[in-house]
Amino acid sequence: MRIYNDLTRRKEELIPQQENHVTVYVCGPTVYDLFHLGNARPFVVYDTLRRYLLYKNVEVTYVQNFTDIDDKMINRAQALNITVKQLADEMIKEYYHDADNLNVMRADYHPRATETIPEIIEMISILEEKGYTYILHDGVYFDTSKFADYGKLSRRDLDDQEAGASERVELLDDKRNLSDFVLWKLKKEGEPAWESPWGEGRPGWHIECSAMSKKYLGDTIDIHAGGMDLMFPHHENEIAQSEAANGKPFVNYWMHNGFINVDNVKMAKSGGNFFLVRELAGEYGYDVLRFFILQAHYRMPLNFEEEPLMAATHGWQRILRSVENIEFLIANANPEFDQTQSAELSDYIITTIKEFERAMDDDLNTPDAFAAIFNLVRHVNIVSTDYALSADSLEKARNCIVELCAVLGLDAEKKAEAEIPADILEQVKLRDQAKAERDFVTADRIRDELNALGYKIEDTPQGPKVSREVEN
RNA sequence: GGCACCAUAGCCAAGUGGUAAGGCAGGGGUCUGCAAAACCCUUAUUCUCCAGUUCAAAUCUGGAUGGUGCCUCCA
Numbered sequence: 071m072r073i074y075n076d077l078t079r080r081k082e083e084l085i086p087q088q089e090n091h092v093t094v095y096v097c098g099p100t101v102y103d104l105f106h107l108g109n110a111r112p113f114v115v116y117d118t119l120r121r122y123l124l125y126k127n128v129e130v131t132y133v134q135n136f137t138d139i140d141d142k143m144i145n146r147a148q149a150l151n152i153t154v155k156q157l158a159d160e161m162i163k164e165y166y167h168d169a170d171n172l173n174v175m176r177a178d179y180h181p182r183a184t185e186t187i188p189e190i191i192e193m194i195s196i197l198e199e200k201g202y203t204y205i206l207h208d209g210v211y212f213d214t215s216k217f218a219d220y221g222k223l224s225r226r227d228l229d230d231q232e233a234g235a236s237e238r239v240e241l242l243d244d245k246r247n248l249s250d251f252v253l254w255k256l257k258k259e260g261e262p263a264w265e266s267p268w269g270e271g272r273p274g275w276h277i278e279c280s281a282m283s284k285k286y287l288g289d290t291i292d293i294h295a296g297g298m299d300l301m302f303p304h305h306e307n308e309i310a311q312s313e314a315a316n317g318k319p320f321v322n323y324w325m326h327n328g329f330i331n332v333d334n335v336k337m338a339k340s341g342g343n344f345f346l347v348r349e350l351a352g353e354y355g356y357d358v359l360r361f362f363i364l365q366a367h368y369r370m371p372l373n374f375e376e377e378p379l380m381a382a383t384h385g386w387q388r389i390l391r392s393v394e395n396i397e398f399l400i401a402n403a404n405p406e407f408d409q410t411q412s413a414e415l416s417d418y419i420i421t422t423i424k425e426f427e428r429a430m431d432d433d434l435n436t437p438d439a440f441a442a443i444f445n446l447v448r449h450v451n452i453v454s455t456d457y458a459l460s461a462d463s464l465e466k467a468r469n470c471i472v473e474l475c476a477v478l479g480l481d482a483e484k485k486a487e488a489e490i491p492a493d494i495l496e497q498v499k500l501r502d503q504a505k506a507e508r509d510f511v512t513a514d515r516i517r518d519e520l521n522a523l524g525y526k527i528e529d530t531p532q533g534p535k536v537s538r539e540v541e542n
Numbered sequence: 543g544g545c546a547c548c549a550u551a552g553c554c555a556a557g558u559g560g561u562a563a564g565g566c567a568g569g570g571g572u573c574u575g576c577a578a579a580a581c582c583c584u585u586a587u588u589c590u591c592c593a594g595u596u597c598a599a600a601u602c603u604g605g606a607u608g609g610u611g612c613c614u615c616c617a
Contacts, residue, residue: 097617105617112617142615226545226613248613275615297617298547304616327617328547334609338616365565366555371548371610378554381566385554388565391579429556437556441564448564451580455573510575517577528578535579 071126071431073119073293074369076301076324077223081433084323086292091129093287094120095321097279097296097304098180100137101161102146106344107359107374108297108330108337110172114360115327115368115434116295117174118479122430125477133286134177135279136162139184139272144261154262158182168347171356173479179286183278187264190273190281194253194266196315203253206244210254210268215247217310223324224302251307253277276307280315283308289316295325299336327368334373345374354379357480361386364436364478385444389475392447393482394537396468399454402532403461411453412463419470422446426474436478443474490536494525498536501527 072081086092096116099105105113113134123130137143138158147157166176183190194210197203202216214220221227252274257263263270273281283291289312296305305324312320329336332343350359362382366372422442429438450467453459475482497516504512517527520536528535 099617100615109617115617140615221545224545224612299612299616302545302612303614329611329617331610334548336611336616340616362554369547370555373554375554377552377566381554384567385565395579435556437564441556444564448581452582455580505575508575514576526578529574529576530579 071123072433073323073325074433075322076326077321082323084292086128087290087322090127091131092123092293093291094130094132094293094295095279095283095287095291096132096134096177096294097300098134098136099165100140100142101158101165102142103161103339104164104346104348105168106337106339106346107350107363108344110168110347110359111330111363111368111372112295112297112327113169113174114172114363114479116325118364118436118477119293119295119325119434120175121477121479122434130178131287132175132177133179133181133282135282136165136180136182137275137278138162138182139262140275148260155184158184164348168351168356171351172347172360173356173481175479181282181286183273183282184262184264186278186282186285187273189285190277191254191264191266193277193281193284193311193315194268197253197311200314202314204246205268207256209252209256209271209274211245211250212253212307212311212314213246214249214251214307214310217314219313220249220310221306223306223309226302226306249303251276251303253311276304277311279304280308280312280320283320284312284316289318289320291321293323293325294321295327298326298328301326328371330363331371331373334371337374354383357484358383358386360479364480365440367437368434385440386480389443389447389471389480389482390484392450393468393471395535396450396454396464396471398530398532398535399459400461400464400468403464404458406458407460407463408457409460411457412460415450415453415459415463416466418446418449419466422470423474426477430477439474439478443471446471490525490538494520494523494536498527498534502534505529 071084073084074080075082084092094116096112099109120130120132136158139154143154143157147154150157194203197212198210202213203210204213205211254266254268254277255271255274256268257270257272261272263272283294294305294308301324309320331337332345335341335343337344347359354362358379362379363372365382365385422445425442425445426439429435429442432438446467450464454464472482497520501513501516504510504516520527524539526537526539528537
């Protein structure tokens with residue numbers, strides 16, 4: 071599999087340090103509020119990467135942190151008159167609610183910054199011993215000028231940055247360099263704090279990821295992922311800290327996803343132009359949101375709009391209906407089937423899987439992966455209307471669609487699993503009798519009644535097909 | 543001021559040297575008692591524009607235009 075590595079700005083073959091075992095660290099949410107669609111993109115995208123690696127029988131150790139202590143946490147907790155810990159516990163619960171429904175697998179480790187304090191302090195101490203830090207009145211700082219490779223990920227030249235930015239960015243305070251950042255913030259009145267060699271305080275933002283990554287995955291990890299906006303300064307700073315402290319490369323492959331925009335402007339809490347996943351799910355359903363995210367390539371900007379959301383709704387329905395239709399055909403399969411066409415369908419399935427894997431192997435090209443699935447859907451629809459297919463080949467087609475969707479974290483069986491109650495089936499039978507007697511008034515009345523109850527009847531060459539409309 | 547990214551049909555979106563995937567929407571049709579689903583036809587001689595390289599460019603190079611992001615919390 072090739073992935074685009076932001077460190078080299080090229081697609082590279084993914085070669086993990088340990089054969090057949092990939093370590094992944096994804097920057098998780100700051101748990102001060104429900105997350106919005108833009109926040110959801112990395113969760114869904116890197117979950118899909120994980121699922122695909124698992125599908126390829128590659129072992130994955132996956133870490134996604136919770137940032138549960140920072141200014142936003144403190145401010146929100148104060149506003150709600152609860153402790154920071156209470157806020158974090160509550161919001162982590164809410165995170166799981168949305169993430170589980172988006173079918174984002176739980177990470178192998180979901181560390182919290184506040185539960186990694188000893189490791190953070192240890193790392194700062196090492197940096198201090200090695201001479202990378204200095205102390206100001208409000209905390210311990212990292213001196214970026216001491217780290218020769220600073221800027222290698224985001225390709226920034228510190229002097230140029232400072233020259234132009236000084237017009238609009240506040241002055242350096244007492245920092246030695248504009249890009250220097252705080253490792254340990256000394257306690258201010260009313261803030262949660264932990265003991266440390268530098269006095270009571272709390273970790274700066276960047277150090278937590280370095281410490282948690284090291285704690286669970288070691289000095290050098292295979293993949294570190296997050297949103298584009300984290301590339302600088304967050305990930306740049308992580309590299310500086312980790313490599314300065316560990317003396318080893320921090321990350322082999324950096325992956326960054328593009329933003330979700332609203333009217334072509336980045337969706338952000340601070341911009342006020344955000345849509346919570348919780349709210350959107352009520353309108354479109356979690357599956358559709360996941361489908362929507364994955365129908366664009368993860369590095370491209372994705373504009374949030376009504377029409378594409380509806381397109382995602384209908385596109386996903388097309389797949390669900392196809393699975394449902396195939397299952398109906400299997401249940402009513404004719405023992406006298408067309409051998410040539412059945413064999414040909416089996417071949418087409420193999421082609422589909424190849425196309426799907428080719429797409430996914432190419433830097434997680436999920437739009438192309440969907441195209442492969444849709445091609446199979448159309449193919450099955452075409453041959454199954456003209457020929458009787460073997461139950462075996464139909465089953466393979468059904469399983470192929472379901473399995474490939476599952477790799478993308480989408481459950482295409484959900485709808486089909488809904489049981490139809492006996493009394494509904496009884497009504498369907500009555501309608502069929504009325505139809506046979508050409509009593510279409512009665513037949514249509516029954517159909518309308520069942521529609522009102524949420525059941526859909528479709529007449530097919532194999533007889534009436536009844537299905538339940540699935541709510542989101 | 544610096545550093546990046548994006549520009550493909552009505553909409554969304556792949557494709558990065560070999561003659562424009564896929565989804566949605568629209569129009570027409572087949573099937574149906576009527577529907578639904580499905581299928582067929584139709585929708586970009588062309589990929590923001592201008593030059594250049596090449597037998598060949600949406601794809602490479604240079605330039606222009608428009609839009610966005612980061613440099614401050616940020617997925």
